[in-house]
Amino acid sequence: MKARAAVFRKVGEPITIEEVDVADPGPEEVRIRTAACGVCHSDVHFVKGNIPGPVPTIPGHEPAGVVESVGERVSSVAPGDHVIACTSLFCASCPQCLQGYPHLCSNRRACRRGPKEPPRLSLAGKALQQFADLSGFAELMLVHERAVVKIDKDLPLDRAALVGCGVTTGVGAALNTARVHPGSSVAVIGAGGVGISIIQGARIAGARQIIAVDLLDSKLEKARGFGATHTVNASSGDT
Numbered sequence: 001m002k003a004r005a006a007v008f009r010k011v012g013e014p015i016t017i018e019e020v021d022v023a024d025p026g027p028e029e030v031r032i033r034t035a036a037c038g039v040c041h042s043d044v045h046f047v048k049g050n051i052p053g054p055v056p057t058i059p060g061h062e063p064a065g066v067v068e069s070v071g072e073r074v075s076s077v078a079p080g081d082h083v084i085a086c087t088s089l090f091c092a093s094c095p096q097c098l099q100g101y102p103h104l105c106s107n108r109r110a111c112r113r114g115p116k117e118p119p120r121l122s123l124a125g126k127a128l129q130q131f132a133d134l135s136g137f138a139e140l141m142l143v144h145e146r147a148v149v150k151i152d153k154d155l156p157l158d159r160a161a162l163v164g165c166g167v168t169t170g171v172g173a174a175l176n177t178a179r180v181h182p183g184s185s186v187a188v189i190g191a192g193g194v195g196i197s198i199i200q201g202a203r204i205a206g207a208r209q210i211i212a213v214d215l216l217d218s219k220l221e222k223a224r225g226f227g228a229t230h231t232v233n234a235s236s237g238d239t
Contacts, residue, residue: 001031005138007123009056011049015137020058021122022140025071026113029120030148032083035157037136038062040165046131057129058121060136061087064151064161074145082157083148084164087132090146103172108133111144136164162193170197174205182206188228191219196226203227213239 005020025031043059045051067081077083090102091110112133113120119127120142121135128135134143151160170193174180186202188195191214202210203226211230212223220231232239 001140003138003140005058005121005128005135006060007056007128008047008059011047015047015059018123020128020138022138022142023118023120023122025069025074025142026117027071027073028111028145029071030067030074030077030083030143030145031069032063032065032085032141032143032148033068034063034065034136034139034141036064036161038161038164038166042165043131043137053131054129056123057131058135058138059131060138061085061132061134062161062165063134063136063141064157064164065141066157067148068140071145076145077148077150081150082153082155082160083150084160085134085136085141085143085148086164086168087134088168089133089144092146103176111146166193167197167200170194170199171201171204174198174201180205180207183208185209185211187211187213188223189213191216191223191228196223199223199227 001022002019003022004017006015007018008015037060040062046053063085067077067079069079088103089108089111090097090105091107094105094107096104096106121128180186180202184207186207188198191212199210210228212220212228213232213234214220215235
């Protein structure tokens with residue numbers, strides 16, 4: 001199936017919008033009509049060459065959309081479902097996954113197509129790489145079933161897309177990495193998209209004091225709306 005996508009080939013060269021081929025879903029794959037995709041700074045780092053990776057590729061890893069078709073063994077979603085596509089793809093069989101840490105999966109390649117199989121994405125007969133196993137800067141995505149999460153249909157997809165990376169990263173940092181506990185004090189340095197999500201995670205965890213630190217009063221005001229109890233502008237006064 002044809003779809004327009006943003007194709008990145010080389011650092012220093014502009015991304016081009018081209019028509020690519022998206023294969024039919026394999027047994028455990030899901031094809032999604034992309035509704036929205038956030039521009040994460042990791043995408044920017046990749047295009048600037050600060051994060052190495054194979055090319056040509058279609059960037060984008062913070063998407064949401066509607067399922068168009070599924071493979072024969074897919075059971076978690078069906079055509080018409082609204083989904084978030086996540087970077088935290090997992091194999092479900094490596095030691096990390098079996099110990100309950102799928103976000104640390106050590107065998108993501110098990111969820112990709114093999115070298116002898118036709119590529120999921122191609123252009124003029126040549127394979128395109130999938131950035132973060134997703135490639136969300138495209139009208140269609142083809143991903144493994146374990147890269148998607150079904151959501152309620154009344155949730156706006158342009159908001160839901162942010163959960164795929166930024167929100168998950170921030171909330172997960174508070175709940176899973178820092179393991180914030182009830183009654184604790186937390187300082188969050190930087191109240192951007194991920195920082196705001198850390199604040200929300202700390203609030204969910206029951207932190208008593210959540211201090212947002214930033215250089216812009218406008219961001220600090222937003223931080224209070226998301227759960228910060230105190231704010232510090234690090235550009236003024238004695239921090």
